[in-house]
Amino acid sequence: MSDLWNAFEEAIHLIVSLDPDVMGIAWRSLWIAATSTAICVVICLPLGSLINFNKFRGKHLLLSLLQTLFSMPTVTVGLFVYVMVSHSGPLGMLDLVFTPEAMVIGQTLLIIPMMLGLVISAFSGVDKAIMETATSLGANRSQAYIINIKEAKFPMMTAVAMAFGRAISEVGASMIIGGNIKGFTMTLTTGISQYVSMGMIEKAFALGIILIFMALLINIAIYLLQKQRNYVWFPS
Amino acid sequence: MVPIIETKNLSQIYEGRQILKDVNFSLEKDDALALIGPNGAGKTTLLRLLDLLEKPSSGQIYFDAVDVTRSGKSRLRARRRMAFIHQKPIMFKMNAFNNVACGLKFRREDKKNVRNKVEQVLELVDMNDYRKRDARTLSGGEMQRIAIARALVTNPAVLFLDEPTANLDPASVSKVEEILARIMREGKTAILMVTHDMAQGQRIARKIGVLINGDIPQIGSPSDIFFAPTSTRVAEFVGVENILPGTVAGKEHELAIINVNGVNIQAITDLAQGENVHVMIRPEDITFTKTRDSSSARNVFEGRINKIIPLGPLTRIEIDCGMPLLGVITTRSASELELTISSKLFASFKATAIHVIKRV
Numbered sequence: 001m002s003d004l005w006n007a008f009e010e011a012i013h014l015i016v017s018l019d020p021d022v023m024g025i026a027w028r029s030l031w032i033a034a035t036s037t038a039i040c041v042v043i044c045l046p047l048g049s050l051i052n053f054n055k056f057r058g059k060h061l062l063l064s065l066l067q068t069l070f071s072m073p074t075v076t077v078g079l080f081v082y083v084m085v086s087h088s089g090p091l092g093m094l095d096l097v098f099t100p101e102a103m104v105i106g107q108t109l110l111i112i113p114m115m116l117g118l119v120i121s122a123f124s125g126v127d128k129a130i131m132e133t134a135t136s137l138g139a140n141r142s143q144a145y146i147i148n149i150k151e152a153k154f155p156m157m158t159a160v161a162m163a164f165g166r167a168i169s170e171v172g173a174s175m176i177i178g179g180n181i182k183g184f185t186m187t188l189t190t191g192i193s194q195y196v197s198m199g200m201i202e203k204a205f206a207l208g209i210i211l212i213f214m215a216l217l218i219n220i221a222i223y224l225l226q227k228q229r230n231y232v233w234f235p236s
Numbered sequence: 237m238v239p240i241i242e243t244k245n246l247s248q249i250y251e252g253r254q255i256l257k258d259v260n261f262s263l264e265k266d267d268a269l270a271l272i273g274p275n276g277a278g279k280t281t282l283l284r285l286l287d288l289l290e291k292p293s294s295g296q297i298y299f300d301a302v303d304v305t306r307s308g309k310s311r312l313r314a315r316r317r318m319a320f321i322h323q324k325p326i327m328f329k330m331n332a333f334n335n336v337a338c339g340l341k342f343r344r345e346d347k348k349n350v351r352n353k354v355e356q357v358l359e360l361v362d363m364n365d366y367r368k369r370d371a372r373t374l375s376g377g378e379m380q381r382i383a384i385a386r387a388l389v390t391n392p393a394v395l396f397l398d399e400p401t402a403n404l405d406p407a408s409v410s411k412v413e414e415i416l417a418r419i420m421r422e423g424k425t426a427i428l429m430v431t432h433d434m435a436q437g438q439r440i441a442r443k444i445g446v447l448i449n450g451d452i453p454q455i456g457s458p459s460d461i462f463f464a465p466t467s468t469r470v471a472e473f474v475g476v477e478n479i480l481p482g483t484v485a486g487k488e489h490e491l492a493i494i495n496v497n498g499v500n501i502q503a504i505t506d507l508a509q510g511e512n513v514h515v516m517i518r519p520e521d522i523t524f525t526k527t528r529d530s531s532s533a534r535n536v537f538e539g540r541i542n543k544i545i546p547l548g549p550l551t552r553i554e555i556d557c558g559m560p561l562l563g564v565i566t567t568r569s570a571s572e573l574e575l576t577i578s579s580k581l582f583a584s585f586k587a588t589a590i591h592v593i594k595r596v
């Protein structure tokens with residue numbers, strides 16, 4: 001028990017003293033997840049508005065599929081992206097395997113279904129008359145979409161926070177695609193797994209504390225956003 | 237002059253139900269037209285088609301001589317010269333100022349212009365003090381004034397109004413009507429209003445059209461519509477309650493004798509002898525007396541009272557004088573005349589109060 005306590009004390013010390021190794025890993029995790037989330041936003045906002053505001057065959061099926069993919073296992077995404085970017089894969093010539101860039105691709109693919117689903121849900125919570133009023137006032141399509149995004153600001157931000165949370169806390173995809181290379185592709189989650197297997201409990205603790213702290217911040221953000229306004233979780 | 241809006245055989249079908257059929261009408265650049273019609277006649281659908289919010293099943297819409305029925309680009313360009321004020325104003329989640337500024341921002345006007353124009357129009361609707369208020373916290377009347385400002389700020393060539401005062405309290409109604417009257421006086425904007433409130437149509441518009449069952453059988457001046465309807469369905473809607481089938485039995489110049497169910501009525505008409513006609517008499521034009529000689533009207537008939545229906549200050553009376561006649565008198569004179577069911581009464585009306593149309 002005292003060993004655990006010592007490890008915990010050591011972990012706090014590593015964080016407070018801004019240990020370069022620990023900080024490097026935390027920073028890398030942060031920017032990979034943030035970049036993935038940003039790319040995802042750029043893809044999901046227009047795509048989500050297109051899906052929500054247009055009627056087409058198979059829309060319902062697509063929405064159910066998205067909902068299913070919310071909980072897509074991270075290792076399968078990792079496997080898929082690994083096969084694509086590995087040297088013998090179709091994107092092999094880009095030489096992306098075991099790079100942070102490839103991890104960004106993996107995390108982006110991983111969180112797209114969730115973000116897309118939540119974005120569509122956020123749009124569908126906006127009164128349909130908003131779209132018409134904007135159109136009637138002379139908005140073109142994208143201007144009308146922007147008005148809708150503004151109307152759904154809080155649920156949209158919740159979607160971003162949740163997607164970021166999933167990206168930063170996943171292990172499987174980063175492990176397979178990034179290869180967990182120290183100082184290059186090691187993230188908070190893959191680092192924990194590495195340090196535990198190496199018996200460096202204090203470092204694993206330090207990374208874990210940072211990860212939990214980030215998750216806590218995200219959840220507080222989501223809680224505050226959802227308190228702002230109730231909205232439909234998913235269109236029926 | 238090219239009309240600002242013209243429709244050719246405009247039809248709309250929703251899920252097999254025909255909402256509009258072959259609507260043909262045009263709106264001049266300085267027109268103010270009120271379309272009146274019962275609920276479900278297709279009024280809102282027509283406005284939504286004209287505002288290019290939806291596409292018709294068939295037919296054409298021309299905006300300033302350009303066919304805007306289907307092409308996306310021409311529709312956006314035309315829509316940017318229109319404005320639509322709804323029965324229930326929809327406010328964006330912004331303050332009042334930004335709500336009004338939206339249309340200008342969509343048209344990419346520069347910031348200084350936007351500020352000047354918005355301030356001016358807020359002044360016009362008397363809402364400058366509310367500019368920073370969250371628009372969704374305003375009262376119904378205030379929201380409607382913001383909606384009007386939002387519509388007017390882009391200086392539209394045509395303004396559509398869908399029952400703009402239906403949800404407002406009387407004070408807000410007169411405020412809104414006053415603003416609309418001012419726009420009309422300026423004459424720079426064509427106005428098309430739909431309403432089921434005939435009196436409001438008459439107060440605001442110069443011309444009235446009647447929209448019944450998805451088409452417009454008649455457009456004309458208020459007096460044409462109320463006193464000279466061209467069909468029985470228009471007559472019924474505008475409150476002509478005596479519509480009697482008859483035949484022109486004799487003529488002397490314009491004065492005709494019309495035989496209705498064996499009773500001879502004198503009326504003014506161009507229609508020739510032998511023509512089958514409908515005789516229309518508004519209930520307000522019938523006078524009731526106890527004796528024959530107290531009336532100077534050409535048509536005086538004796539009858540028995542069938543029904544007495546008190547309606548507050550007015551009372552409706554149905555009498556049978558060989559033909560059924562429905563009239564109204566003040567409740568005060570009804571009690572002075574001591575009316576009872578099946579008591580005798582004289583009904584009289586002038587030959588000029590009768591409108592005669594051909595029966596088809």
